[in-house]
Amino acid sequence: MPPLDWLSRLLVMMPVSGQLEIRCSYGAPWRIAYDRSNAGEMPYHVVLGGSAILEIPGSGAPQHLAAGDIVLLSHGSEHVLHDGSGAMPLPVRTRESLNVELSENAGTGERLDMLCGRFVLTPPHDRLMRDYFPATLVVRTSAQDDASKRHATSVQLATLVGLIRAESTTSNLGGHAMFNALSAALFALTLRMASESNAAPSGLLALAAHPRLAPALTAMFNEPAHPWTLPELAQLCNMSRATLVRQFQDKMGRSASDLLTDIRMTLAANELKKPSASTEAVAEIVGYQSLAAFRRAFTQRMGMTPGDWRRSARVLQ
Numbered sequence: 001m002p003p004l005d006w007l008s009r010l011l012v013m014m015p016v017s018g019q020l021e022i023r024c025s026y027g028a029p030w031r032i033a034y035d036r037s038n039a040g041e042m043p044y045h046v047v048l049g050g051s052a053i054l055e056i057p058g059s060g061a062p063q064h065l066a067a068g069d070i071v072l073l074s075h076g077s078e079h080v081l082h083d084g085s086g087a088m089p090l091p092v093r094t095r096e097s098l099n100v101e102l103s104e105n106a107g108t109g110e111r112l113d114m115l116c117g118r119f120v121l122t123p124p125h126d127r128l129m130r131d132y133f134p135a136t137l138v139v140r141t142s143a144q145d146d147a148s149k150r151h152a153t154s155v156q157l158a159t160l161v162g163l164i165r166a167e168s169t170t171s172n173l174g175g176h177a178m179f180n181a182l183s184a185a186l187f188a189l190t191l192r193m194a195s196e197s198n199a200a201p202s203g204l205l206a207l208a209a210h211p212r213l214a215p216a217l218t219a220m221f222n223e224p225a226h227p228w229t230l231p232e233l234a235q236l237c238n239m240s241r242a243t244l245v246r247q248f249q250d251k252m253g254r255s256a257s258d259l260l261t262d263i264r265m266t267l268a269a270n271e272l273k274k275p276s277a278s279t280e281a282v283a284e285i286v287g288y289q290s291l292a293a294f295r296r297a298f299t300q301r302m303g304m305t306p307g308d309w310r311r312s313a314r315v316l317q
Helices: 006-013 125-132 148-169 175-195 204-208 211-222 230-236 241-252 256-272 279-285 291-302 306-316
Strands: 017-027 031-034 041-049 051-055 063-066 069-072 079-082 093-097 100-104 111-120 137-140
Touching: 006 175, 006 204, 006 211, 006 256, 017 148, 017 175, 041 051, 041 063, 041 148, 041 175, 051 111, 063 069, 063 137, 069 175, 111 148, 111 175, 125 256, 137 175, 148 175, 175 204, 204 211, 204 241, 211 230, 211 241, 211 256, 230 241, 230 256, 241 256, 256 279, 256 291, 256 306, 279 291, 279 306, 291 306
Parallel strands: 017 100
Antiparallel strands: 017 111, 031 079, 041 069, 041 111, 051 063, 051 079, 069 137, 093 100
């Protein structure tokens, strides 16, 4: 496989499936509460029209959402969406349509049109989302921005949302498959746009927002078995070792070594699912000449030995 950008390589390592589940059409007053999601599930909301207030317990001030905004809760946090009026919400009724459920109320105030679904990751890939991505990610496709690259991604994302919206209003043949395929693309484009923002959140997206660091990210994701050293990575980025260390710590809260180890262990977890792959071969594939060192690193990161992981993965298949 040819070299890939870091996000493409990440999505190959941890495939994400998407499910569009419900389309909401509410008139104020309205309020919806969501419980914490199951492990590996990341709810998302796409505001097509109107506005909403997002509240997440323990995460600070509420956020105002407008048409064109996309919310991804990568840690599956419990949350509440409401119209902001403080009035008693009207009851909601749900009816089934072909391929998608419709949720409505009898409100006559400002109307909200919103798509809701979830992205799903299988273990241990959900751990990467918790450790390297913000708990809440809000991308605003309608925000005015003069940067051509961000504008291009915003247009692409808005076009994709338009396709999902069109599918949700008709009963097209193959609609369910289309929803899921378009939702997976929505995940990738949302992360791309967040990584191009000047206000990128902490974690991998914050690193990716700095073009000078891209060579280090690309190198580690494309050649994880290489024994990368800080001087080598710093040279790729045309910066000093100290600057590279500071950038990783400031933007991601973790070291380059931490990221490289997590990339290796994620790849190892994938390889260990293959019946024909021995633990020794997997250790070598991800850059460990010592089987004992690989077992220690894997157990520390995954909370179980490679053998235990292999057995548990077979049960889940």
